[in-house]
Amino acid sequence: MRHKPETQDTFTPRQRAVLDKALGLLMEGGERALTTAGLARAANCSKESLYKWFGDRDGLLAAMIAHQASKVRARIDSGERLDLDRFRAHLVDFANDLLQVLGGDVSLALNRLAIGQASREGSRLGALLIERGRHGIDKRAGALLEAGRQRGLISYNDRDSAYHTLYGLIVRDLHVRMLLGEAGVRRPEHYAALAEEAVDRFFVLFGARENETTRADRL
Amino acid sequence: MRHKPETQDTFTPRQRAVLDKALGLLMEGGERALTTAGLARAANCSKESLYKWFGDRDGLLAAMIAHQASKVRARIDSGERLDLDRFRAHLVDFANDLLQVLGGDVSLALNRLAIGQASREGSRLGALLIERGRHGIDKRAGALLEAGRQRGLISYNDRDSAYHTLYGLIVRDLHVRMLLGEAGVRRPEHYAALAEEAVDRFFVLFGARENETTRADRL
DNA sequence: TATGGATCGTACCGTACGGTACGGTTCTGT
DNA sequence: ACAGAACCGTACCGTACGGTACGATCCATA
Numbered sequence: 001m002r003h004k005p006e007t008q009d010t011f012t013p014r015q016r017a018v019l020d021k022a023l024g025l026l027m028e029g030g031e032r033a034l035t036t037a038g039l040a041r042a043a044n045c046s047k048e049s050l051y052k053w054f055g056d057r058d059g060l061l062a063a064m065i066a067h068q069a070s071k072v073r074a075r076i077d078s079g080e081r082l083d084l085d086r087f088r089a090h091l092v093d094f095a096n097d098l099l100q101v102l103g104g105d106v107s108l109a110l111n112r113l114a115i116g117q118a119s120r121e122g123s124r125l126g127a128l129l130i131e132r133g134r135h136g137i138d139k140r141a142g143a144l145l146e147a148g149r150q151r152g153l154i155s156y157n158d159r160d161s162a163y164h165t166l167y168g169l170i171v172r173d174l175h176v177r178m179l180l181g182e183a184g185v186r187r188p189e190h191y192a193a194l195a196e197e198a199v200d201r202f203f204v205l206f207g208a209r210e211n212e213t214t215r216a217d218r219l
Numbered sequence: 220m221r222h223k224p225e226t227q228d229t230f231t232p233r234q235r236a237v238l239d240k241a242l243g244l245l246m247e248g249g250e251r252a253l254t255t256a257g258l259a260r261a262a263n264c265s266k267e268s269l270y271k272w273f274g275d276r277d278g279l280l281a282a283m284i285a286h287q288a289s290k291v292r293a294r295i296d297s298g299e300r301l302d303l304d305r306f307r308a309h310l311v312d313f314a315n316d317l318l319q320v321l322g323g324d325v326s327l328a329l330n331r332l333a334i335g336q337a338s339r340e341g342s343r344l345g346a347l348l349i350e351r352g353r354h355g356i357d358k359r360a361g362a363l364l365e366a367g368r369q370r371g372l373i374s375y376n377d378r379d380s381a382y383h384t385l386y387g388l389i390v391r392d393l394h395v396r397m398l399l400g401e402a403g404v405r406r407p408e409h410y411a412a413l414a415e416e417a418v419d420r421f422f423v424l425f426g427a428r429e430n431e432t433t434r435a436d437r438l
Numbered sequence: 439t440a441t442g443g444a445t446c447g448t449a450c451c452g453t454a455c456g457g458t459a460c461g462g463t464t465c466t467g468t
Numbered sequence: 469a470c471a472g473a474a475c476c477g478t479a480c481c482g483t484a485c486g487g488t489a490c491g492a493t494c495c496a497t498a
Contacts, residue, residue, distance in 0.1 A: 130401055
């Protein structure tokens with residue numbers, strides 16, 4: 001039956017193109033705009049193929065999440081030596097990337113989709129989104145924090161608590177407000193300043209040495 | 220036509236009962252479970268009345284938000300004199316209330332509803348939810364912070380920035396994860412500890428005097 | 439060239455929902 | 469007691485969607 005080596009968790013190029021079209025429809029018009037007939041028409045494929053490839057509509061949604069997650073594989077931070085400035089720059093990069101990702105069209109559309117389905121009983125979309133999307137981010141940040149701690153640049157007792165605090169300092173209430181579609185919240189041109197401010201405050205809370213440098217003016 | 224004094228922005232008791240039933244349906248089964256026929260059946264009213272009262276389905280959803288918001292009117296903090304301990308206690312109360320509200324069944328259901336509709340073009344639900352729900356919280360916190368600043372208990376340049384930082388320290392990524400339905404995130408028994416920790420960190424960032432009291436052990 | 443699998447386009451089916459219409463009933467004001 | 473409004477329960481309509489079926493077409497392989 002299957003002598004081909006594990007083509008199970010990946011998709012054919014054709015299927016990837018269809019999934020991209022599906023993401024496009026979802027971004028434009030939300031879940032209501034993502035109908036099987038509409039996707040078949042937009043992607044020039046047949047509904048029968050959709051059901052053959054993804055099982056049913058829920059399978060399609062799950063495949064969309066898996067597909068999108070496979071595209072934004074977390075880059076691995078190079079193992080270069082860490083001094084304080086470099087560590088801080090990495091944190092600011094992380095903050096910028098986090099805001100960029102959370103505020104992206106695809107991320108917002110998928111999160112809206114998963115949240116809208118979260119009330120339904122057997123919906124695994126939320127878990128899928130966290131598992132495939134958030135865990136990569138969490139790992140990257142966790143490794144970064146751990147490296148900083150081992151270098152003596154920051155100190156904490158509970159790494160998870162420190163990480164979630166950093167997350168809160170960066171994201172604040174922006175994510176939910178963007179998800180709600182509040183006007184004037186998505187301002188990518190402000191992300192850099194928000195990232196700097198968040199990292200400054202993170203160092204005030206978790207910096208290993210109380211170095212009162214150029215920080216006071218920013219706060 | 221209307222000699223009754225402004226019964227416009229409120230609802231009759233019957234309508235309130237129907238709206239409560241609607242909230243119940245929404246909490247149980249999500250948006251898909253909130254159908255006009257289902258609501259009419261559950262609330263023992265006719266579909267015709269629903270459309271007469273609320274116009275259409277979107278009007279019903281908006282009315283649900285307005286109704287729920289009218290129930291949780293923000294209590295006014297008593298104007299008693301503020302010392303540091305009392306101020307801190309008020310902040311912890313605020314943090315606890317915030318976590319309690321955001322993690323409540325009704326709030327989660329309404330936020331999921333508004334987020335699910337956010338992609339549709341003419342949807343005002345998100346704005347309504349922010350306007351009717353969040354602004355009250357924001358005002359309460361803003362007044363509290365301002366009082367603390369005027370008493371010299373904290374200091375900041377930008378009140379909004381300080382407030383959003385406090386919000387981020389309290390909520391972290393909990394809200395979105397609860398909205399996604401992640402298992403094991405809703406732990407009301409942990410709210411108190413989270414609130415204390417958040418307020419501690421807030422004082423580290425914005426406390427007026429660097430009083431290194433009993434804080435170091437908590438961080 | 440023949441053959442079989444994969445895919446496309448279209449048509450079809452059952453269902454469920456939003457919204458409307460209508461007759462019967464209860465409530466209210468005079 | 470009576471009139472009118474509000475309301476209930478039910479039936480009805482049009483539409484749109486998820487899912488299936490089927491003939492036609494493309495394409496790889498022998």
